[in-house]
Amino acid sequence: MGWLDRVHDQVDTLSHARALQEASRSAESYTLLERVIRTTSDPAARADAMVQRLSALINLGRTAEFTRAIEEASAAVRDLAEPYLHGHLNALAALAAHHQGALDRCVTHLVKAARALNAVDDPDRDTAWGWHDLAMAYSYLSFHGYALGAIERARQLGLTAGIPEETFAAPGIRLRNAVALDHNGDSDGCLRVLRDVATDLAQFVQSGRAGRLRPSSLAAYGYSAARQAALGDTLEPTGDAGPSRLLTHGGDSARARDLRQLGMVCLAVADGRPIEAVARLDTIRVSTETLGAAEPARLRSIALARAGDHSAAHRADRLAFRLAAQRNDRLRDVYIDGIAARIDHEEMRREAARYEGEALTDPLTGLPNRRRLERYITAVVTRGERVVIGVCDLDGFKAVNTRHGHHSGDLVLQRIAGVINRVMRRGDFVARYGGDEFVVVLPDTGMTEATEVARRIEAAVRNEDWESLVPGTPVGVSIGFAEVSGGSGLRDALSVAFEQADREMLRAKSRPRAS
Helix, strand or coil, X not given: CCHHHHCCCCHHHHHHHHHHHHCCCHHHHHHHHHHHHHHCCCHHHHHHHHHHHHHHHHHHCCHHHHHHHHHHHHHHHCCCXXXXXXHHHHHHHHHHHHHCCCHHHHHHHHHHHHHHHHCXXXXXXXXXXXXXXXXXXXXXXXXXXXHHHHHHHHHHHHHHCCCXXXXXXXXXXXXXXXXXXXXXXXXXXXXXXXXXXXXXXXXXXXXXXXXXXXXXHHHHHHHHHHHHHHCCCCCCCCHHHCHHHHCCCCCCCHHHHHHHHHHHHHHHHHCCCHHHHHHHHHHCCCCHHHHCCHHHHHHHHHHHHXXXXXXXXXXXXXXXXXXXXXXXXXXXXXXXXXXXXXXCCHHHHHHHHHHHHHHHECCCCXXXXXXXXXXXXXXXXXXXXXXXXXXXXXXXXXXXXHHHCHHHHHHHHHHHHHHHHHHCCCCCEEEEEECCEEEEEEECCCHHHHHHHHHHHHHHHHHCCCCCCCCCCCCEEEEEEEEXXXXXXXXXXXXXXXXHHHHHHHHHHHCCCCC
């Protein structure tokens, strides 16, 4: 028995309101839901209408009404023993809190939503939509891994309930992941994700299923293509599946309007009209929550660079990086302040612990930090697996900071992180150890294979375009590897391996380099 089977009044109206929101016609849905709330005497119908009304308000961007709508929906849901309803309400409340800038409340609602949705005994299409909205909230908060897991759960539940796969394509999740990579200096990683999104759209078009994509998804596909073109990829003319056409979709969604305005900026850059792109950026107003506060600044940097004003482009890029870093700092502070401590129930505390991974990440590069590295190596060695560790130290980094400043140094570290990640093998582990030192861990690997990995890293760093980032200051890398051997205690074995790898790195640094 699904959730709506327990509702005894105005079920057809509530179902129609759902369909309108799926078609990005939230204003019409809102009118229907208000009528249900005024006229029903069924507590379940009233609660469902209030949860849906909150969804419509979020889609319409009516931020000033979020708080009252959440309070009224919470009061209506409180006495109903239906985990789906509690889960969906908390997922929507998380989205609302994010748009209001209340990150601590946002994370608390995320935890509660996941717990409630996992407790649904007989998941149906409504539960699938609950997981979809939870995935959106994860994505807006930049918990991209959790977002992908939640949308996959929505897709699987949806298929069981007869919802077509393309309904939960959710390109916006991967789009936000892509632009976050770009904001943090990994434009190559951003392009890889955007190309994957384009491939998915092409498959829907070729199979004749593109017409069943939701309007909000079409808008996200449009912006993804426009952003890809702004970064220099040449797009084939695709008619109705071209970015200009796709960006017209999205109905009355506030987020779709933001994508449309920013998409026009991207297309102006791609069409060789960077000055027009800058002028557009001066006039548009978009929510900082749609693609992050850094996105307009990053687009300004791309446009100015294309116009040849590299000094102004660099300033805009610095602003974009600063805004992205501020967001990372806020997320870290939310976790450190103790979201888990605010939740009394033991099961909720265990659920909150899932977010510990966010505190084990280096905020500058997005790589695992030293604490997470040590946990990972300990786990691998404890399982008795053969493992090689490598210490990578940058050459010329002190000169970068001296000549170009610490912001440029940060950009170099971000670029290095992306370069190393790009050439590693599946299953390898990369972390920022501290300063300009990175550590790679190669499980089930011997020294011969490690030597080949080192060669690939050195070649990739050597071939990177450092001149455009830090003119006149070459950047290189020295690498030393060592195998973690058994025999003595685990701590001693790791210490010996790190010391040996460090010595090998210093030897590599002292060897003359080919000019």
